[in-house]
């Protein structure tokens with residue numbers, strides 16, 4: 001399938017099951033909040049629309065702006081969410097770009113923002129873009145057709161040390177150097193074109209004992225290339241900052257991440273929002289005067305229970321973190337008076 005808004009049959013079946021769905025619906029609930037009746041949510045990673053569909057069904061006044069970098073998967077979400085009519089607005093593009101320019105779109109501040117990071121089962125199983133090492137597909141891995149870099153471009157053109165760094169930095173692959181060496185050796189004779197070819201090169205490059213572990217030995221290499229092609233980590237921090245900035249006072253921001261690199265960015269940023277003082281540890285009294293701007297809604301990160309992991313294995317590594325933006329004192333007082 002080529003990338004674009006290809007025809008999507010009205011009775012297609014979604015292949016991706018939304019993770020931590022009940023937890024998202026609870027932690028990011030507009031119910032009981034001051035904004036409940038005109039709540040606006042941004043689903044920054046709409047995918048096939050699984051989370052959005054559940055939010056629109058459960059919270060019947062909610063409106064959603066659904067973003068995705070990938071027009072092809074968004075075409076599926078459009079079909080799935082058609083019944084909700086004008087309650088959903090779609091936008092194709094990178095979430096960091098959209099959020100940084102949010103107010104130029106004349107939208108009001110959102111009350112709820114959800115990120116469900118990474119790629120969808122759709123990408124692995126149906127996109128035909130080489131995300132999965134078991135498929136004989138072109139090594140593309142771009143979420144957005146406008147991106148220049150492809151996975152084939154990286155494996156065929158990056159110098160060996162840079163390739164090893166990518167594989168190590170974005171996936172903690174202990175055999176990154178061996179793998180990069182094998183790739184650069186192979187490409188001397190012919191360009192590496194397909195996902196299956198790359199998987200075989202990695203398989204041959206690693207020690208035999210690594211081939212019989214719990215995961216395919218190319219899993220980490222494929223994760224690293226996907227993150228590099230789509231600049232996933234580089235986009236995350238600026239997107240979180242913009243998301244918190246545009247969020248309405250009292251609004252909630254939730255992020256589901258799938259690996260420790262992403263989760264560290266989310267955890268550290270949320271911690272900084274929820275902390276009063278950021279003076280260096282040796283300071284006898286606070287000189288920064290900083291006041292926290294958010295509260296954490298879950299004590300730690302929320303993970304999937306056994307039953308969900310059994311029913312939906314990709315949920316195994318999911319972690320949800322949620323913060324609420326504090327209202328300033330005047331707004332909180334007004335709200336309290338109106339409740340009384």
Ligand SMILES: C[S@@+](CC[C@H](N)C(=O)[O-])C[C@H]1O[C@@H](n2cnc3c(N)ncnc32)[C@H](O)[C@@H]1O
Nearest residue numbers: 018045047048049050051068069094095116119
């Ligand atoms: C895990 S899937 C979301 C699944 C969705 N919650 C559902 O229930 O169907 C992540 C989606 O985010 C999109 N995505 C990843 N990074 C993005 C970014 N920086 N900007 C916009 N979309 C992105 C991917 O194309 C993918 O469709």
